[in-house]
Amino acid sequence: MKPPQFNRIVRQLVALPILLLVLMAGLMVWQILVATRAQRQLDYSDQITSQLDVLQGLFVDEETGLRGFQLTGDPVMLAPWTAAAAPIQLEFGSLQNLVAADPFQRDSLHQLQARHAAWLAFAHSVLTGSAAAADPLLNQHGKDLMDGIRATTRAMKLHEFALRGAEYQRARSLQRRELGTLMISALLVGIFLALFTRHHLRAVSASYLVSIDEMTQRSEELFESQQWFQTTLESIGDAVIACDIHGAVTFMNVIAARLTGWTLAEAKGHPLVDIFRIVHEETRRPVDNPVEKVLRLRHVVGLANHTVLIARDGREFIIDDSAAPIASGSGEIIGVVLVFRDVTEERRMESALVASEKLAVAGRLAASIAHEIHNPLDSVANLHFLLSDEDDPVQRAEFLRLAQQELSRTMQISRTLLSLYREPRAPVRIDLRELLDGVLLLLDRRLQHQSIRVEANLDGSLFVEGYPAELRQVFTNLIVNAMEAAGPKGRIRIRMEKAEAGELQGSGAVVEIADNGPGIPPEVASRIFQPFFTTKGADGTGLGLWVSMGIVQKHGGAIRIVSSNDPELRGACLHVFLPARTLAQPAPAIA
Numbered sequence: 001m002k003p004p005q006f007n008r009i010v011r012q013l014v015a016l017p018i019l020l021l022v023l024m025a026g027l028m029v030w031q032i033l034v035a036t037r038a039q040r041q042l043d044y045s046d047q048i049t050s051q052l053d054v055l056q057g058l059f060v061d062e063e064t065g066l067r068g069f070q071l072t073g074d075p076v077m078l079a080p081w082t083a084a085a086a087p088i089q090l091e092f093g094s095l096q097n098l099v100a101a102d103p104f105q106r107d108s109l110h111q112l113q114a115r116h117a118a119w120l121a122f123a124h125s126v127l128t129g130s131a132a133a134a135d136p137l138l139n140q141h142g143k144d145l146m147d148g149i150r151a152t153t154r155a156m157k158l159h160e161f162a163l164r165g166a167e168y169q170r171a172r173s174l175q176r177r178e179l180g181t182l183m184i185s186a187l188l189v190g191i192f193l194a195l196f197t198r199h200h201l202r203a204v205s206a207s208y209l210v211s212i213d214e215m216t217q218r219s220e221e222l223f224e225s226q227q228w229f230q231t232t233l234e235s236i237g238d239a240v241i242a243c244d245i246h247g248a249v250t251f252m253n254v255i256a257a258r259l260t261g262w263t264l265a266e267a268k269g270h271p272l273v274d275i276f277r278i279v280h281e282e283t284r285r286p287v288d289n290p291v292e293k294v295l296r297l298r299h300v301v302g303l304a305n306h307t308v309l310i311a312r313d314g315r316e317f318i319i320d321d322s323a324a325p326i327a328s329g330s331g332e333i334i335g336v337v338l339v340f341r342d343v344t345e346e347r348r349m350e351s352a353l354v355a356s357e358k359l360a361v362a363g364r365l366a367a368s369i370a371h372e373i374h375n376p377l378d379s380v381a382n383l384h385f386l387l388s389d390e391d392d393p394v395q396r397a398e399f400l401r402l403a404q405q406e407l408s409r410t411m412q413i414s415r416t417l418l419s420l421y422r423e424p425r426a427p428v429r430i431d432l433r434e435l436l437d438g439v440l441l442l443l444d445r446r447l448q449h450q451s452i453r454v455e456a457n458l459d460g461s462l463f464v465e466g467y468p469a470e471l472r473q474v475f476t477n478l479i480v481n482a483m484e485a486a487g488p489k490g491r492i493r494i495r496m497e498k499a500e501a502g503e504l505q506g507s508g509a510v511v512e513i514a515d516n517g518p519g520i521p522p523e524v525a526s527r528i529f530q531p532f533f534t535t536k537g538a539d540g541t542g543l544g545l546w547v548s549m550g551i552v553q554k555h556g557g558a559i560r561i562v563s564s565n566d567p568e569l570r571g572a573c574l575h576v577f578l579p580a581r582t583l584a585q586p587a588p589a590i591a
Contacts, residue, residue, distance in 0.1 A: 009200050009203060009204060012196075012200065016193070016196060017193055020189045020192070020193065021189075024182075024185055024186070024189065027181065027182075027185065028178075028182065031174070031177075031178040031181065031182075034174055034178075035171060035174055035175060035178065038167055038170055038171035038174060039171065041167045042164060042167055042168060042171065044098070045160050045161075045163055045164035045167065046164070047098060048095070048098050048099060048105070048156075048160050049157055049160050049161070049164075051091055051094055051095050051098065052095070052153055052156055052157050052160070053157075054087075054091055055088065055091045055092070055095065055153065056150070056153050058084040058087055058088045058091065059084075059088075059116070059146070059149055059150070059153075061080040061081070061083065061084040062080065062081050062084045062085075062088070062119075062123070063146055064080050065077060065078045065079065065080035065081030065082070065084075066078075066081060066123050066126060066127075066142075068080075069081075069126075069127070070126060070139075078127075081123075088116070092109070092113060095109055096109060102163075104159055105156055105159060105160070108152055108155060108156045108159070109156070111152050112149060112152040112153060112156070115145060115148045115149045115152060116149055118145050119142065119145040119146055119149060122138075122141060122142045122145055123142070126138075126142070236253070236255075237255065237341065238255060238339050238340065238341045239252075239253065239255040239256035239258075239259050239260075239338075239339070239340050239341060239342075240252065240253045240255070240256055240337065240338070240339055241256050241260075241272070241275070241276060241337070241338045242326065242335055242336070242337045242338075243272045243291060243335060243336055243338075244334070244335045245291070245295065245333060245334060245335060245336070246291075247271050247272045247273065247289065247291040247292075248269050248270065248271060248272070249267045249268055249269065249270055249271075249272055249275055250268065250335065251264065251268075252264050252267055252275075255341075256340075259309060259311060259317055259319075259340075259342060260275050260276060260309070260311055260312060261311040261312025261313050261315070262275050262312055272289070272290065272291055272338075273289055276290070276309070276338065277309065277310040278307050278308065278309050278310070278319070278321070279307075279308050279310065280306055280307065280308070281306035281307065281308045281318060282306055284308075287307055290321075290323040290336060290338055291323075291336045293323065294323045294324065294325050294333075294336045295325070295333060295336070298325060298333065299324075299325070300322060300323070300324040300325075306318075307319050307320075307321055309340070317342045317344050318342070318343050318344045318347045319340045319341060319342060319343060320340065320341055320343050321338060321339070321340035321341075322338070322339055322340070323336055323337065323338045323339075324336070324337055324339075377410060380403045380407060380410075384403065387399050387400070387403075427465045427466050427467060427555075427582045428465070428466075428467075428468065429463055429464075429465060430463065430464055430465070430466055430468050430471065431461050431462075431463055432458075432461070432462045432463070432464060432496055432509055432511065432578075433458045433460070433461050433462065433496070434461075435468060435471060435472060435475070436456070436458055436475060436494060436496070436511070437456075437458065438472065439472055439475045439476050439479060440454065440456060440479070440494075442476070443476070443479060443480070443483070446483065447483065450483065450487070450488045450489070450490070451488055451489045452483055452486055452488070452489070452490050452491070452492060453489075453490070453491050453492070454491075454492045454493075454494065455491070455492070455493040455494070455495075456494045456495075457493070457494070457495040457496070458494070458495075458496055462496055462497075462498060462509040463509075463580070464508055464509055464555075464578045464579065464580055464582070465555075465579075465580065465581055465582035466555045466578065466582045467551075467555075470551045470554075470555075471551070471555075471578070473547070473548070473551065474548040474551050474552060474576070475511070475513075475576075477544040477545065477547070477548045478513050478548065478574060478576070479492070479494070479513060480544075481544065481545070481572075482513050482514075482515040482517070482571075482572065483515075484536075485515045485517030485518065485571055485572055486515040486516055486517045486571065487517065490515060490516055490517065491515065491516045491568065491569065492513070492514070492515050492516075493512070493513075493514045493515075493566065493569055494511070494512070494513055495511070495512045495514075496509055496510065496511045496512070497509070497510055497512075498510075499577060506579050506580065506581065507579070507580050508557070508577060508578050508579040508580045509577075509578050509580070510575055510576065510577050510578075511575070511576045511578070512573065512574070512575055512576075513573070513574045513576070514564050514566065514569045514571065514572070514573040514574075515569060515571040515572055515573075516568060516569050516570065516571050517571035517572060518571060519570060519571045519572055520561060520572050525561050528545055528561070529545050529546055529549045529559070530546060531543060531546040532546075533546075545559075552576060552577075552578065555578055555579065555582045556578075556579045556581075556582055557576065557577045557578040557579055558576075558577050559574060559575070559576050559577075560574070560575045560577075561573070561574060562574070562575050
């Protein structure tokens with residue numbers, strides 16, 4: 001059974017009984033209203049009868065007071081007469097309102113009021129003495145008047161009793177009909193609901209059995225899928241830790257257990273920060289909680305560069321890590337999964353490669369520097385020989401000045417060479433012009449030997465933060481590459497300019513190095529910064545540009561291959577951006 005059909009049956013099973021109950025409730029309300037109306041009529045008749053009884057009692061009081069006065073002549077005996085006078089008028093008014101809708105009772109009430117008025121006239125004649133109290137005929141007349149009042153009151157009560165009896169029989173009949181209607185309605189509704197529910201429940205039951213079979217099959221498939229998933233997670237080379245949105249660990253594979261020192265049974269339910277303890281490799285400061293970071297950003301994130309994982313037993317592993325949200329079918333984040341791997345050996349190999357590349361740079365410069373130092377020293381030796389045979393003070397002073405100039409050049413070259421490897425522990429303020437002049441000084445002999453013309457547009461000074469030795473290595477690599485591309489009698493242009501802050505980068509400096517060589521083909525440009533990729537065959541290591549890119553990125557900069565705007569320099573053109581404020585962290589102190 002499809003979900004829409006099942007939902008329709010459920011709605012019918014719920015809505016139909018409610019509808020029938022509403023109809024039965026309406027029927028009951030209608031019958032209750034009819035019964036209530038009949039009961040009100042009975043109460044109305046009882047109220048009229050009660051009013052007539054009260055009025056009849058007041059008539060008796062008046063008659064009793066008058067008789068007592070007639071027999072004794074004592075005015076005190078008129079107390080019942082006096083007390084009944086006002087209530088009688090009130091009762092007449094009430095009765096007039098009650099019987100207004102009944103013509104018989106209304107006419108009877110008028111007759112009663114007229115007879116009472118006649119009796120009152122008789123009573124006043126007795127009280128005023130205008131008629132003899134002992135006159136038998138007069139007394140008989142008064143008695144006849146009072147009997148007429150009683151007869152009218154009795155006729156009204158009998159009429160009301162007759163009305164009440166008829167209404168009572170009607171109410172009883174309505175009650176029996178109401179009870180019979182309810183019983184028949186309940187029986188019919190019950191039978192209909194039973195048949196209707198039985199028919200639909202059979203369909204639902206059949207569908208339920210089918211659903212049970214499908215759910216059993218899906219459970220088996222889900223179990224198999226879970227086993228595949230678990231086996232895959234256990235078999236992959238990366239460590240995996242999953243946790244809920246509260247940061248409690250729910251799963252970790254064998255690699256994660258080996259790196260953290262916690263087994264899944266020990267770690268399950270514990271906060272992630274207790275199991276996955278990570279700090280920055282250089283600053284040793286704790287890294288942001290991965291769960292909080294992912295829940296805040298709601299997408300896959302890399303946690304940090306240079307992350308160190310501290311295992312339970314104190315061992316440390318340099319790791320590459322990332323975290324991603326786990327979403328439910330409705331898109332709600334229900335957890336976070338962390339994937340990380342041990343890159344300690346890779347980092348050591350990279351460090352070794354960087355060191356070897358630094359030595360390779362020194363090797364490539366060794367021959368040029370030997371010539372650069374040898375020539376000034378030859379000049380000093382010759383000047384020293386000339387000084388030994390020179391007696392003219394002026395000529396001796398000139399020889400000493402020239403010797404001092406050559407020695408200063410030698411010392412400058414040696415200081416520049418040493419600065420390639422003498423590094424401060426923290427980033428310092430660097431004059432890019434001075435740094436580039438030093439690199440060109442080291443390469444001057446080789447440039448002259450190959451007759452390569454260098455246009456260095458280094459007017460003014462631009463300052464950035466960083467490590468001078470590392471940046472000298474970068475520019476030495478790039479200028480040497482430009483020399484090799486340009487070839488003998490080639491041309492190189494080195495230009496620097498200030499870079500303003502933009503949307504994608506802050507302020508800093510851009511150094512452009514362009515040559516008139518063959519250029520970089522697109523298929524080579526996409527791989528040129530990858531390690532061990534070289535176009536120089538056995539003469540290249542494939543590490544120079546990779547190391548240079550790593551150093552620049554460490555400082556927060558970038559190296560880009562751009563198109564040259566000089567028609568005479570259509571070879572390679574590189575832009576090196578360096579920020580004014582470096583992202584490189586101070587080196588940790590050695591204990």
